[in-house]
Amino acid sequence: MKTQSIVIGLIATVVILYFIWTKFKNQKHQTDTDTSKQSTELLPTQEKQNDKLVIVKNVSYTDLQTILTGFCNMYNKERYQARPRLTKITESEFAITFPFDIDFIIFCYFINYVHYPMDFDKTFYVTGWTTTKSGDNWITEKSANKKVMLFIPSDDTDHDNVYMTTIDSIGFKLGFAIGEEKQMLNEPKKKFSSPTIDILELTNLVHKDFK
Structure with missing residues (x-):
C-alpha cells in the first residue's frame, strides 16, 4: 500500500510539472510573437532626406x-x-x-x-x-x-x-x-x-x- 501511494504521488508530480512546463512554453511563445510583431510595426520604412x-x-x-x-x-x-x-x-x-x-x-x-x-x-x-x-x-x-x-x-x-x-x-x-x-x-x-x-x-x- 505504501509503495502504491508513492507511485501515485510520483505520477501526480510528473503530471503537475508537465502542466507547468507546457503553460510556461506557451506563454514564452506568445511573448516572443508579440515582441516580434511590435518590432515590425515600429520599424521605420519611410526614408528621410538628411546629410548625416x-x-x-x-x-x-x-x-x-x-x-x-x-x-x-x-x-x-x-x-x-x-x-x-x-x-x-x-x-x-x-x-x-x-x-x-x-x-x-x-x-x-x-x-x-x-x-x-x-x-x-x-x-x-x-x-x-x-x-x-x-x-x-x-x-x-x-x-x-x-x-x-x-x-x-x-x-x-x-x-x-x-x-x-x-x-x-x-x-x-x-x-x-x-x-x-x-x-x-x-x-x-x-x-x-x-x-x-x-x-x-x-x-x-x-x-x-x-x-
Whole structure:
C-alpha cells in the first residue's frame, strides 16, 4: 500500500510539472510573437532626406559589422533610434549613412560608440558630418543651422564625449555628463574639413542595412 501511494504521488508530480512546463512554453511563445510583431510595426520604412555621414578608417568589414550590430542592439531595444547603412569604400575604409535619419544626440552617441566600441581593446578613426538644426540637443545659437564635423581626438581621455567643429571654425566639446553637454572651446580641437565622399555617390553602391 505504501509503495502504491508513492507511485501515485510520483505520477501526480510528473503530471503537475508537465502542466507547468507546457503553460510556461506557451506563454514564452506568445511573448516572443508579440515582441516580434511590435518590432515590425515600429520599424521605420519611410526614408528621410538628411546629410548625416560617418567615415570609419583602418577597420575591417567584419569588425565594423560587429560594432554596428552592438550599437543597434543597445539603442533599438524599445524603439528604433538608428538604422545605419554600411557601404564599403575600400578594404579598410567605410561610409555609414542614415537613410531614415537619426536624432543628433544619438548621432553623437554613435560616433563615440564606433570610436570606443564595446568588447574591443582598440579604438577606430571615426569622423562624422551633418547640418545642425536649432532644435537639436546640445546645439546653441552659435552652432545651429551650420555644417559641422564631429570626431574624437587622439588625445581624448574622457571617453564620454565628442568634439565638434563648425564650418565657420567654432569648436565645441559635447560631453555626455550632465552639465558638460555643450562646452565652447577657445579654438577648435581640429580644423573643419569637408568629407571627400558625396552621399549621393553612395546611393547605387552595394550596402548593408542594420537595425
